Amino acid sequence: MKPTDAELEILHVLWTNGPSTVRQVHDALSQNRDLGYTTALKLMQIMVEKGLLTRQEDARSHTYTAAVSEEATQQGLVDRFVETAFRGSASKLVMQVLGNHKASREELDEIKLLLDNLNRHDTPA
Amino acid sequence: MKPTDAELEILHVLWTNGPSTVRQVHDALSQNRDLGYTTALKLMQIMVEKGLLTRQEDARSHTYTAAVSEEATQQGLVDRFVETAFRGSASKLVMQVLGNHKASREELDEIKLLLDNLNRHDTPA
DNA sequence: TGTTTACTACGAAATTATTCGTAGATTAAT
DNA sequence: ATTAATCTACGAATAATTTCGTAGTAAACA
Numbered sequence: 675m676k677p678t679d680a681e682l683e684i685l686h687v688l689w690t691n692g693p694s695t696v697r698q699v700h701d702a703l704s705q706n707r708d709l710g711y712t713t714a715l716k717l718m719q720i721m722v723e724k725g726l727l728t729r730q731e732d733a734r735s736h737t738y739t740a741a742v743s744e745e746a747t748q749q750g751l752v753d754r755f756v757e758t759a760f761r762g763s764a765s766k767l768v769m770q771v772l773g774n775h776k777a778s779r780e781e782l783d784e785i786k787l788l789l790d791n792l793n794r795h796d797t798p799a
Numbered sequence: 800m801k802p803t804d805a806e807l808e809i810l811h812v813l814w815t816n817g818p819s820t821v822r823q824v825h826d827a828l829s830q831n832r833d834l835g836y837t838t839a840l841k842l843m844q845i846m847v848e849k850g851l852l853t854r855q856e857d858a859r860s861h862t863y864t865a866a867v868s869e870e871a872t873q874q875g876l877v878d879r880f881v882e883t884a885f886r887g888s889a890s891k892l893v894m895q896v897l898g899n900h901k902a903s904r905e906e907l908d909e910i911k912l913l914l915d916n917l918n919r920h921d922t923p924a
Numbered sequence: 925t926g927t928t929t930a931c932t933a934c935g936a937a938a939t940t941a942t943t944c945g946t947a948g949a950t951t952a953a954t
Numbered sequence: 955a956t957t958a959a960t961c962t963a964c965g966a967a968t969a970a971t972t973t974c975g976t977a978g979t980a981a982a983c984a
Contacts, residue, residue: 710974716933765906768910788897836944859951859962
């Protein structure tokens with residue numbers, strides 16, 4: 675399932691803060707942008723229908739939980755993104771990220787470290 | 800300017816094949832999926848309005864040219880994608896790509912080579 | 925108890941993206 | 955010179971996403 679941008683925002687809140695009510699999610703999102711309470715509610719209801727969230731109806735204010743993992747979701751998004759934006763070339767994507775000044779020095783170092791480890795554990799071709 | 804998916808498809812054709820008519824773009828896209836001729840035409844007209852393409856009206860069938868470079872466009876897409884899908888963490892994105900079985904063995908090797916070169920030319924921290 | 929407050933449900937407007945049909949014009953073919 | 959083929963222009967249907975208003979209901983409170 676491919677979450678939309680608005681749905682992703684909500685998933686991020688739930689991934690970060692754990693199971694939350696609509697009120698809590700709305701409060702979190704409101705710090706970054708204008709968003710009506712019922713808009714958040716409606717989105718989360720739709721996400722339950724889509725299977726992206728589950729809902730506990732115990733109390734009056736329902737509690738929502740992410741039904742998809744952050745890793746699996748991001749994997750799906752990356753797959754799609756590599757396909758549409760880079761015609762399937764993952765290496766081109768990585769190159770673009772590395773050439774990106776928006777990737778901070780720290781991020782670049784982290785990536786290099788990551789690749790070093792990958793090389794170390796890999797049997798050379 | 801942020802091209803949509805359909806617009807990206809058209810840009811890819813123009814980046815690959817160079818300046819083309821609607822007919823040529825439509826033929827190229829038709830190999831992959833069903834698409835009406837006037838749909839391609841309409842999209843390309845809109846793209847001219849948006850400044851994504853330029854148009855030479857010399858002949859009866861106009862010739863369209865990409866007005867944005869592949870690199871700059873992909874950079875913008877990556878920036879946006881890192882932001883929305885990875886909350887700004889480029890290294891998480893790269894990690895996800897590397898853990899991706901859809902990134903072929905050849906692609907991974909290519910990426911490693913790339914990073915090796917990056918490390919070689921960089922002054923260590 | 926009656927009023928305010930907080931919540932869900934849901935219809936539907938507004939926006940954006942994609943799609944194509946039809947009309948009109950120009951060129952090519954018979 | 956008609957007819958057929960090919961092109962642009964453009965309105966508009968369709969679909970997907972995002973947004974919010976209104977209604978109804980339950981709880982908290984004065």
